[in-house]
Amino acid sequence: MLASAAEVLDATDNPAAALTLTGVACTFVSKDAPDQRYTAVQDVDLRVGAGEFVSVVGPTGCGKSTLLNVAAGLLAPSLGSVQVFGEPLVGLNRRAGYMFQTESLMPWRTALANVSAGLEFRGTPLKEAQALAQEWLGRVGLSGFGDRYPHQMSGGMRKRASLAQTLVLDPDIILMDEPFSALDIQTRQLMENEVLQLWQAKRKAVLFITHDLDEAIAMSDRVVVMSAGPASHPMGEFVIDIARPRDVAEIKSTPRFRELHAGIWDVLREEVLKGYQQQLQKVA
Numbered sequence: 001m002l003a004s005a006a007e008v009l010d011a012t013d014n015p016a017a018a019l020t021l022t023g024v025a026c027t028f029v030s031k032d033a034p035d036q037r038y039t040a041v042q043d044v045d046l047r048v049g050a051g052e053f054v055s056v057v058g059p060t061g062c063g064k065s066t067l068l069n070v071a072a073g074l075l076a077p078s079l080g081s082v083q084v085f086g087e088p089l090v091g092l093n094r095r096a097g098y099m100f101q102t103e104s105l106m107p108w109r110t111a112l113a114n115v116s117a118g119l120e121f122r123g124t125p126l127k128e129a130q131a132l133a134q135e136w137l138g139r140v141g142l143s144g145f146g147d148r149y150p151h152q153m154s155g156g157m158r159k160r161a162s163l164a165q166t167l168v169l170d171p172d173i174i175l176m177d178e179p180f181s182a183l184d185i186q187t188r189q190l191m192e193n194e195v196l197q198l199w200q201a202k203r204k205a206v207l208f209i210t211h212d213l214d215e216a217i218a219m220s221d222r223v224v225v226m227s228a229g230p231a232s233h234p235m236g237e238f239v240i241d242i243a244r245p246r247d248v249a250e251i252k253s254t255p256r257f258r259e260l261h262a263g264i265w266d267v268l269r270e271e272v273l274k275g276y277q278q279q280l281q282k283v284a
């Protein structure tokens with residue numbers, strides 16, 4: 001069911017949006033040929049209510065990570081504006097924690113030291129930072145692994161440590177870029193459920209990027225579909241009216257899940273095909 005603007009407002013029902021992107025465009029200029037420009041995203045309006053879990057899905061290369069970088073304050077948009085809890089964003093978004101698409105653990109630090117690093121950089125006394133980091137390692141199921149270095153951990157364990165690294169800072173907004181895409185399906189479902197439990201307890205605003213429509217529906221209050229690039233923009237917004245708490249594996253077999261999936265896939269399918277064609281053309 002495609003949500004009307006009014007339904008979307010009802011569903012988020014919170015005037016103090018945690019994150020608002022208005023009319024955002026990002027144009028990249030080629031270093032080698034400055035006259036060559038590529039507008040990855042354009043006319044992007046996106047809102048995440050306080051405590052809301054919003055997923056963005058779209059074809060590869062459409063600009064999902066770009067939007068997250070804009071939300072994090074790592075990339076200034078070429079056009080448009082970003083507001084964080086009603087204030088214009090200037091520089092880094094200090095109310096946001098970012099879980100990157102790529103591995104973000106420091107290889108020279110243990111799991112514990114990776115998780116405590118952000119707190120240490122903030123000036124938290126070392127003992128306190130380590131105690132909090134230990135607590136978070138426990139919450140993500142890594143209690144006994146604090147002294148392991150990233151290369152001594154499995155992919156799933158590294159993702160857990162990255163999650164703890166992000167959440168230990170207690171951000172009001174959590175930005176996650178395909179955090180589980182490299183994981184096997186079982187580990188992935190376990191982690192999705194764990195993230196939902198952690199989120200349910202604290203109810204932070206989440207902007208979650210994924211390729212995986214099942215994952216987007218299972219996790220979110222709302223799913224935003226991006227068009228294929230260039231000038232990618234939201235082209236559909238769907239309220240996920242499935243009760244919580246949810247078990248991501250179980251809800252996939254419910255009629256409502258399948259109905260939502262069919263409705264969203266209807267919009268997404270064509271964009272994925274366009275995105276795929278463009279990738280082929282780039283390679284050719």
Ligand SMILES: Nc1ncnc2c1ncn2[C@@H]1O[C@H](COP(=O)(O)OP(=O)(O)OP(=O)(O)O)[C@@H](O)[C@H]1O
Binds near residue numbers: 038058065101229
């Ligand atoms: N710094 C940059 N300079 C030039 N082009 C860029 C830059 N960052 C991104 N792009 C281009 O912008 C487009 C969007 O990239 P982005 O990484 O945001 O896509 P994405 O949707 O996250 O893709 P994926 O699903 O594969 O992770 C791509 O065509 C990419 O090549």
Ligand SMILES: [Mg+2]
Binds near residue numbers: 064065066101177
């Ligand atoms: Mg990306």
